[in-house]
Amino acid sequence: MKIVVIGAGAWGTALAASASVQPCGHDVTLWARDPEQMALMQAQHENWRYLGGVPLPEALHFSSVPLAPLPAFVRGADLVVIATPMGALRQMLVALKSCAAPVAWLCKGFEAPSLDAFGLLAHEIQGQVAPDLVAGVLSGPSFALEVARGQPTALVAASTHESVRQALVSAFHGPTLRVYANDDLVGVEVGGAVKNVLAIATGLCDGLQLGLNARAALITRGLAEMTRLGLALGAQPATFMGLSGLGDLVLTATGDLSRNRQVGLALAHGKTLEQATQALGHVAEGVYSARTVVQRAAHLGVDMPISQAVVALLDGQLTPVQAVAALMGREPASEKSGLGARI
Numbered sequence: 001m002k003i004v005v006i007g008a009g010a011w012g013t014a015l016a017a018s019a020s021v022q023p024c025g026h027d028v029t030l031w032a033r034d035p036e037q038m039a040l041m042q043a044q045h046e047n048w049r050y051l052g053g054v055p056l057p058e059a060l061h062f063s064s065v066p067l068a069p070l071p072a073f074v075r076g077a078d079l080v081v082i083a084t085p086m087g088a089l090r091q092m093l094v095a096l097k098s099c100a101a102p103v104a105w106l107c108k109g110f111e112a113p114s115l116d117a118f119g120l121l122a123h124e125i126q127g128q129v130a131p132d133l134v135a136g137v138l139s140g141p142s143f144a145l146e147v148a149r150g151q152p153t154a155l156v157a158a159s160t161h162e163s164v165r166q167a168l169v170s171a172f173h174g175p176t177l178r179v180y181a182n183d184d185l186v187g188v189e190v191g192g193a194v195k196n197v198l199a200i201a202t203g204l205c206d207g208l209q210l211g212l213n214a215r216a217a218l219i220t221r222g223l224a225e226m227t228r229l230g231l232a233l234g235a236q237p238a239t240f241m242g243l244s245g246l247g248d249l250v251l252t253a254t255g256d257l258s259r260n261r262q263v264g265l266a267l268a269h270g271k272t273l274e275q276a277t278q279a280l281g282h283v284a285e286g287v288y289s290a291r292t293v294v295q296r297a298a299h300l301g302v303d304m305p306i307s308q309a310v311v312a313l314l315d316g317q318l319t320p321v322q323a324v325a326a327l328m329g330r331e332p333a334s335e336k337s338g339l340g341a342r343i
Helices: 010-020 035-044 086-095 122-129 144-148 162-172 185-207 212-232 237-241 243-254 259-268 273-278 285-300 305-314 320-328
Strands: 002-006 027-031 061-063 079-082 103-105 135-139 153-158 177-182
Touching (some): 002 010, 010 027, 010 144, 010 162, 079 086, 079 162, 086 285, 122 135, 122 185, 135 185, 153 185, 177 185, 185 237, 185 243, 185 259, 185 305, 185 320, 212 243, 243 259, 259 273, 259 285
Parallel strands (some): 103 135, 153 177
Antiparallel strands (some): 135 153
């Protein structure tokens, strides 16, 4: 297959590297907006900015053609993968709206809301600006560094188009990276977006040293929140018990490589939000998605108290201790009333 990966951050680089060493011999090109970064990567075969210390395969190709000729650049590709943050997805979809090949995005989250509209999930953006694309998402519990190192990982290829699911499986499924197909695009995207917000809450819990019991309760109730929102948006219940639901939530909420978890830890230790995000050097999508998660939930009549507490914390309306107290002070209720009655 001829594969083009657009975006040379940690995740795009890791997946491009993984695809380029598959036994079937894919032709993989990694594109970056920054010519200087791409020149260094090509010379050193290392993404020093995002994956320093991990050698990149010799078979991997590099390019930094300007954005305007991008449609011509991807012509003839069998698969185009957008590996930008959510904030750049709309621009990339506009640029690729006439692409004949299957297109998939890797970003997880909601677009920042505008004054007159909710923030959108990726497939909703695509429906607005590039409705003719045959597209989907590659998601699931994964840290870029582990994929780049060739450590075992399982992902989900989600699309309403079988051709997209099959292209993603053919491109990335291999000895150490397993890819499973799913037609529930909405559920996979909701899982990928909401788990980032919940990971901030779990990092806060751990940073305050509330214990493993509290962490388990938070993750479990967070999964219920995620599922409620997903069902309200039309997702399938089973998706949230799979890799892109429970799997991604557990990884992001507990793994030390999780940027969103690190934000929660930093806030618990007294850092400001600006200090917490600047120290990362990467985008923590949960910081930008939290408000939209709560807005969409409120519009649909879905109760999401953990996400609401995260927004209040990020906005400075609650201190870390107050945010935890707000959650623990909620009125008792039946566990089934929070999830089971809505499935």
